[in-house]
Amino acid sequence: VSLAVSQVSTSTPIPVPTPGTPVVGLAVTQDTNAIVRVAERVRPAVVSITSLQVSLDQFAQPVPEESGVGSGVIYDPNGLIITNNHVVEGADSVRVGLPDGRSFQGRIVGTDRQSDLAVVKVEATGLPYAELGDSSKLRVGEWVVAIGNALALDGGPTVTVGVVGALDRYINEGGNTLFDLIQTDAAINPGNSGGPLVNLAGQVIGINVAIARAPGAGIGFAISMNGARPVVDELARNGKITRPWLGVSLVSVSASIAEARGLPAKEGALVAQIVRTGPLARAGGRAGDIIVQVDDIPVKNVVTLLKAMAKHKVGDTVQITVARQGGRQTLSVLLEAMPN
Structure with missing residues (x-):
């Protein structure tokens, strides 16, 4: 099962602690609207990504069928989107839906199975987008917000809140070893894969990728933004990763x-x-x-x-x-x- 979250910049300032200091529960309880404002900034940039595969109907005519649904986050106003490789792997085409109701045909720019990251592009400008943050500044216990298309529910992305449970985790997922992961207890569900994990400064500090499979574990993992950024940049430039x-x-x-x-x-x-x-x-x-x-x-x-x-x-x-x-x-x- 995978997870997702996202964030977007707006002109509304979000009061946060001094950079470099941990975010503690007291800061949230004193300002109950902090998470609300983060969600309002982030949610417009969280997209649903529907993977389509072409099959033949009884008359041997090609018919696109849904093969999976996940999440992504727009990080560039000209339509670049980060998601997981496993969200789009094997897709003949993808459809991207925004929370405002707009829908676009997406183009898979590049994928990387080893890091489980992918870049998708839609042909549009002036889109809401998320600011990418510095995950090296994260501290255990810091509050984080996860936003994604949980269970493909109607009505737009779901917002959940948790803390950073641990840093520098690694897991074996889909035959690959994923490392530099952020562990969180923010609730995540199927359909959230590929979205971002966001700090209270309204910055994407991780791309959610998986949850622990043990019954009742309540633990999820996100690829750290500092680990994801070089991969995403190379995929956007070259369409592939050369390792x-x-x-x-x-x-x-x-x-x-x-x-x-x-x-x-x-x-x-x-x-x-x-x-x-x-x-x-x-x-x-x-x-x-x-x-x-x-x-x-x-x-x-x-x-x-x-x-x-x-x-x-x-x-x-x-x-x-x-x-x-x-x-x-x-x-x-x-x-x-x-x-x-």
Whole structure:
């Protein structure tokens, strides 16, 4: 199940605490209209996105059918919209609906399965849009607002409120590891995927992507805006993301696994499989190696390795330290583009 939220700039000021200070419950109870004003600013920029797939009717004529409904947030007045990749994946076309009743044919500008982000565009100008914020300033316990098309209910987007429960979370979703996630207890429901999570300054600080599947968990996750922004920018420019790769399959190493298997390192990323013609193999890496450091960044598990690699681009040379029986070795690896 996924979630969504959104926000939009207007001329109405929103009283908020001094930047850099945590937002606490007292600030909200003293100004009960703070969330109302955030919702009024944000809600006009939250859109519904209906994915359509073409099938043939009994007369072999093409007929578009709805294959899914999600949310998105307009972040540019000229029609650029952020959503999740899984909202539009496999769609032949998309239809975008605004809370004011307008509807547009959308064009999928670009998608990225690994980050579960996508950019959609509608041909319109002067649209309500959301200001993108700085998620690095978030603090645990800060109030946040989620807005999205929950359950595809009529009457426009739904607004829910919660707090930042944790930062820098990661989950495995759809075969991918999503990291740099914001955890929140703002209520989210099917249909909310792809919308933004908003702070009380009226800024989008996350793109909601999933909820915990455990019964009664009440926990949702949003891709941090600082993590999403570079992906969104590249999708808007190029329509795709070009990432470097090492040519390996990896497994996280823990102290208990290392002890049970007699591994040469108590933490890191174990190379379970390696492509013989891949960058790491050509630099001298081999299956069974444990990657323990990338440049000067210690690697504790697969997630920390992914985060370290996200700082690099194709053509960079990185120093990767591996632990193997007999000691440690640092390999100079020239990064290449990940194959499609």
